[in-house]
Amino acid sequence: MRKIAILGSTGSIGTQALDVIRQHPEQFSVVALAAGKNIDLLTEQAHEFQPQLVSVATKELAEKIQHQLPLNTKAVWGEEGALAAATHPDADFVISAIVGSAGLLPTLAAIEAGKAIGLANKETLVTAGHIVMRKAKEHDVSVIPIDSEHSAIFQCLQGEDKSAIRRLIITASGGSFRDLTREQLADVTVKEALAHPNWSMGAKVTIDSATMMNKGLEVIEAHWLFDLPYNKIDTILHKESIIHSMVEFTDRAVMAQLGTPDMRTPIQYAMAYPKRIPLETEPLDLMKVSQLHFTALDFKRYPCLAFAYEAGQKGGTLPTVLNGANEVAVARFLRGDIPFLAIEDTIAHAMAKHKVVENPGLEDIFEADRWARQIAEKYQPA
Ligand SMILES: NC(=O)C1=CN([C@@H]2O[C@H](COP(=O)(O)OP(=O)(O)OC[C@H]3O[C@@H](n4cnc5c(N)ncnc54)[C@H](OP(=O)(O)O)[C@@H]3O)[C@@H](O)[C@H]2O)C=CC1
Ligand SMILES: CC(=O)[C@@H](O)[C@H](O)COP(=O)(O)O
Ligand SMILES: [Mn+2]
Structure with a gap:
């Protein structure tokens, strides 16, 4: 039985991962779920899958959800809560499916705790790929891709x-x-x-x-x-x-x-790896x-x-800036603050202004991410 923690359980990847588990109750069980604000769906998930721990965005949400949860499920909150889900002592496989670079610290914590990772959260590798992969090597942890293209490549490379x-x-x-x-x-x-x-x-x-x-x-x-x-x-x-x-x-x-096009195939491939099991x-x-x-x-x-x-080839903190500026520009577009074409202008502006730090450590990454977000939030399209 593989014991799973899902970070981002209420999202598109998270709900599809739970559907894979629903299809294979004899192979997988759920020990922890981390979400943001969708406590209604999280409550339903907790009743169906009986995790020991659920994490939500804030203390208020945790207090609200706690009395609706099964008796053996504890609610925790915030960054600490997501870290607790990522490092739950009973979990042996962590699905990293929080959206954006908010997924970086829980994914790193899961790696440091020796958990195998099913990685959907691509922003984690874009913003700090060298650190994530170095830590995975140090802790002898596998990072198995869930993103459909990378799962396809990973499957094509088996035995090669x-x-x-x-x-x-x-x-x-x-x-x-x-x-x-x-x-x-x-x-x-x-x-x-x-x-x-x-x-x-x-x-x-x-x-x-x-x-x-x-x-x-x-x-x-x-x-x-x-x-x-x-x-x-x-x-x-x-x-x-x-x-x-x-x-x-x-x-x-x-x-x-x-x-x-069904993400449950790559999700399940990562969860069952190196086995292949049936999927409806x-x-x-x-x-x-x-x-x-x-x-x-x-x-x-x-x-x-x-x-x-360009960002990938130049390296240093430039991919972090690309990612941070993109996250903010997309959020601004979604809330009607900037037009579609201003997303790329925002990223170009932040990249052009950035002074790249070579071989960045985690603090440099956080600083570059904060900087890029600030620049992108203030950017006014012509
Ligand atoms: N969807 C897909 O088919 C694919 C997605 N991916 C990647 O997977 C990741 C997830 O994508 P997707 O599932 O589509 O995204 P969604 O927006 O559907 O879901 C995001 C999830 O993250 C949770 N969340 C957001 N912020 C936080 C936070 N700070 N702490 C804890 N949980 C948080 C949300 O919780 P809540 O809703 O409760 O607030 C939700 O559960 C992304 O990196 C994406 O690029 C990759 C390939 C395919
Ligand atoms: C399903 C998946 O993996 C997404 O990341 C997908 O790649 C989106 O499709 P396009 O980016 O090719 O439009
Ligand atoms: Mn993809």
Whole structure:
């Protein structure tokens, strides 16, 4: 029995991870759940899965939820609460699915406590990949990707030697505005941006898909997960999201992982690894799909992708600034404070102003993140 803690249990990844557990009660049990403010859903989850601990955003929410919980479930709160869930002594596998760099400290704490990690939270690797991967190595902890592209690559690499990799090919759906020109992006609405063509996901990652920053974050995520230089990490537009990513080897063989767009497949693969177990999901019907399309990704059309390669290649605190500015710009767009195209302007502005700190420690990362957020919050588009 694998004992699981889920950080971000009320979100898109968290609820799908619980559905995997629901399908396999003999393989997985839940020991801790961490969420933010959705205490109604968290209460339901606690009654169904009987965790020992749940964590919520504030003391007030913890006091409110405590008397609605099963007798053996304790409510904790805040950053300390998320850390308690991440390091619960009975957990052996932690699903990191809090959105944004708020997931960094709980993920690091879980690694330091020796837990295997199922990593959905890509911002953790973008903002502090060198620290996360170094700690995982020091504590002999596996970080198994949940992000669909990285899970696909991880699956293609089973039994392969790293030296035989020529390049990774990360597929991108193109997001909600893939059929629009840049001129047409000027007055798109939040509702339109949130209508992803293939995946149902949380708001932040859906906007990242629309700006193509999601692919940029995934390029940096792949760099850290697979320890490859940026010139071996390519991206391609593939509008069907059927091929979840590919690996080209030195003998020119290309391995790909295909499937219907359902995150429960990569979530379950990480949870059950190295086993493969059955999953109730829609099978891939290639006759119905009929055609798969591929197009080059144009950096002029998608500047956020260029920013991410630049930040990744320059390194230091620049990826932290890219990520922090992006998180704030996306939040501002979602609350109607700035137009869609100002997301990329905000990130470009913060990156241009930043004085990069080389080989940053955790304090430098926090300082760069705070700085970028402040700059991005104040930025006024022309
Ligand atoms: N959704 C998807 O299909 C995919 C997502 N990912 C990545 O996975 C991560 C999660 O995405 P997704 O599930 O879509 O996001 P959601 O917005 O759906 O869920 C976010 C979760 O994080 C919780 N949360 C937010 N802030 C905090 C905090 N400070 N402390 C504790 N919990 C917090 C939320 O709680 P509450 O709602 O209770 O406030 C919620 O449970 C992201 O990094 C995303 O990029 C990667 C690949 C695919
Ligand atoms: C499901 C998943 O892994 C998302 O990160 C996905 O990649 C979003 O799709 P695009 O960014 O390709 O639009
Ligand atoms: Mn992805």
